[in-house]
Amino acid sequence: MRRPLIGLTAYAEQVQYGRNDLVAGMLPMTYVKAVHAVGGRAVLITPDDPGTDVIESLDGIVFCGGGDIDPVNWGAPPHPATEVDKVRDTSELMLMRAALEAGLPMLGVCRGMQLMAVATGGSLHQHLPDLVNHERHRAATGTDPLAAGASDYGRHDVVVEDGSLAYRLFGRSLTVNSFHHQAVADPGEFLPVGWCPDDRVVEIVEHPGQAFALGVQWHPERTSDLRSFAALVEAAVRGRAVAAA
Amino acid sequence: MRPIIGITSYVLPATWGVWADLPSALVPHDYAEAVRLGGGRAVLLPPDDLDADVLERLDGLVLAGGPDLEPSLYGQETGRYTVTHPERDTAELLLLRAALDRDMPVLAVCRGMQLLTVAAGGALHQHLPDVLGHEKHRPGPGVYGSQSAGFAPGSRIATLMGDDTTINCFHHQGVADPGSLTVTGWAEDGLPEAVEDTRRRFVLGVQWHPEVSRDRRLFGALVAAATEGDP
Numbered sequence: 001m002r003r004p005l006i007g008l009t010a011y012a013e014q015v016q017y018g019r020n021d022l023v024a025g026m027l028p029m030t031y032v033k034a035v036h037a038v039g040g041r042a043v044l045i046t047p048d049d050p051g052t053d054v055i056e057s058l059d060g061i062v063f064c065g066g067g068d069i070d071p072v073n074w075g076a077p078p079h080p081a082t083e084v085d086k087v088r089d090t091s092e093l094m095l096m097r098a099a100l101e102a103g104l105p106m107l108g109v110c111r112g113m114q115l116m117a118v119a120t121g122g123s124l125h126q127h128l129p130d131l132v133n134h135e136r137h138r139a140a141t142g143t144d145p146l147a148a149g150a151s152d153y154g155r156h157d158v159v160v161e162d163g164s165l166a167y168r169l170f171g172r173s174l175t176v177n178s179f180h181h182q183a184v185a186d187p188g189e190f191l192p193v194g195w196c197p198d199d200r201v202v203e204i205v206e207h208p209g210q211a212f213a214l215g216v217q218w219h220p221e222r223t224s225d226l227r228s229f230a231a232l233v234e235a236a237v238r239g240r241a242v243a244a245a
Numbered sequence: 246m247r248p249i250i251g252i253t254s255y256v257l258p259a260t261w262g263v264w265a266d267l268p269s270a271l272v273p274h275d276y277a278e279a280v281r282l283g284g285g286r287a288v289l290l291p292p293d294d295l296d297a298d299v300l301e302r303l304d305g306l307v308l309a310g311g312p313d314l315e316p317s318l319y320g321q322e323t324g325r326y327t328v329t330h331p332e333r334d335t336a337e338l339l340l341l342r343a344a345l346d347r348d349m350p351v352l353a354v355c356r357g358m359q360l361l362t363v364a365a366g367g368a369l370h371q372h373l374p375d376v377l378g379h380e381k382h383r384p385g386p387g388v389y390g391s392q393s394a395g396f397a398p399g400s401r402i403a404t405l406m407g408d409d410t411t412i413n414c415f416h417h418q419g420v421a422d423p424g425s426l427t428v429t430g431w432a433e434d435g436l437p438e439a440v441e442d443t444r445r446r447f448v449l450g451v452q453w454h455p456e457v458s459r460d461r462r463l464f465g466a467l468v469a470a471a472t473e474g475d476p
Binding site: 002014015024025026030044049054058067 | 246247249251254255256257258259260261262264267268269270271272273274276277278281286287288289290291293295296298299301302303386387
C-alpha cells in the first residue's frame with residue numbers, strides 16, 4: 001500500500017557542501033528520517049514558489065524549523081535579535097492557511113509552531129531571554145542541544161493540559177530538547193495545551209477545529225520520541241480514508 | 246493544478262547559518278526554479294530505498310546531477326577517479342525503474358543520464374580525460390565547459406534545442422554504451438551528450454546542465470509531457 005505522502009517545508013538557502021557554495025533547496029535529514037521511521041514518505045517543499053496547489057498532492061504536511069518569522073506579520077517592529085527569512089514566511093503562511101482551509105493534517109515544529117500562531121492572527125515574543133531572564137530554551141549557537149556538553153541548555157519538562165489531543169499523545173508531562181529564542185505570545189486560532197513549568201512558555205498548541213493540527217516548540221525529529229510524527233502519519237492515513245469514502 | 250515534478254536530491258553534510266556539517270537532503274536550487282519556470286510544481290525527493298510509491302503522486306521526474314555511479318552496476322571495477330554514493334544509486338535506480346514501468350516522463354541530467362544509461366543496460370567511461378585526452382567536459386572546479394553539440398535530425402532533443410545548440414558541461418564520466426537507449430546528441434569529440442528512449446512517451450537524458458540556464462525548452466517539454474499524462 002502506498003505510504004502517506006508528507007510534505008516538509010524546506011529552505012532555499014546559500015549552503016556549503018563539499019567544494020560547493022550555492023543556493024540549494026535543503027532540509028536536515030532528521031526530518032526525513034523521522035517521517036520515514038513512522039511509515040510516511042517525505043518530500044521537500046521549497047519556498048521559492050509561492051503557490052499552494054502542491055497541497056492537493058499531499059496527505060499531510062510538516063512545517064519545519066528555521067529562522068524567525070518577520071514581526072511585520074503581526075504588526076510589531078523587529079527586535080535586534082530577530083533574523084527573518086521573508087521568502088519562507090510568504091510561502092509558508094500561504095501554505096499553512098491553504099492547508100488549514102483544506103483540513104490537511106499538519107505538524108508544526110519550532111518555527112512551524114510559531115507559524116501556526118502567526119498564520120491565524122496570533123503573535124510571538126521575539127526574544128525569550130528578555131522575557132524569562134534565562135537562556136535555557138536554546139543551546140549555544142551552532143551546537144546540538146542533544147549533544148554531550150550541551151546539557152545545561154535546551155532540555156526541560158513540559159506539562160500538558162488534561163483532555164487535550166496532546167495529552168492523549170504525551171500524557172501529563174514529558175521532557176524535551178529545546179532550541180529557540182522566540183515563543184508564542186498569542187496563539188491565534190490555536191489553543192495552548194502545553195507549557196514549560198518553570199516559566200510558562202507555550203510548548204504545545206493544537207487547533208480545536210481541525211482533525212489534526214499540532215504544534216510543538218521542541219525538536220522531536222532530533223530524538224527517538226517520534227510520537228508527534230507518528231500521530232501525523234496516522235492522521236494522514238485516516239484523512240485519506242475519509243477522502244476516498 | 247500544475248503537474249508535480251519530483252527532483253532527486255543528495256544527502257550530504259551541509260553548512261549554513263549557525264549550522265555546521267549537518268547531514269541534509271539538498272539539491273541546487275536551479276532545478277526547482279527551472280521546473281517552476283517550465284510550468285511545473287517541484288518537490289524534492291530525499292533518497293529512499295524502501296519503495297517507489299511516491300510516484301503515484303508525481304506527474305514527472307527529474308534525475309538530478311551528482312556523484313559517480315557505482316561501477317559494479319555496469320560490471321566494472323572502480324577506477325581511481327571515481328567517487329560514488331551507493332545509497333543514492335540504490336534509491337534512484339528503484340525510482341527510475343518504477344517510473345519507466347509507469348511510462349512517467351523523465352528528464353535525466355548529467356549523473357541522471359548516466360543512471361538512465363545503466364538502467365538501460367549500458368556502460369560508462371569512468372574518467373573521460375583518460376579516454377579523450379582533454380578536459381573540455383569539465384574545465385576546472387566550478388567551471389562549466391561551453392560547447393556546441395550536434396543532434397540527430399528529427400530527434401526529440403533536436404526539435405527542442407532548435408538553432409541554439411550551446412551546451413554547458415561539467416562531468417568527468419560519460420556514456421560508453423547506451424544500452425537500449427538511442428544516442429541523439431554528440432559533442433564535437435563524438436561523446437554522447439543526449440540519449441532518448443523512443444519507445445516511451447518522454448524519456449530524455451542530457452549530459453549537460455540545462456537547469457543552470459533554467460532552459461525552458463527542456464523543462465517546459467517535461468512539464469508538457471507530464472500534463473498530457475494527467476488523467
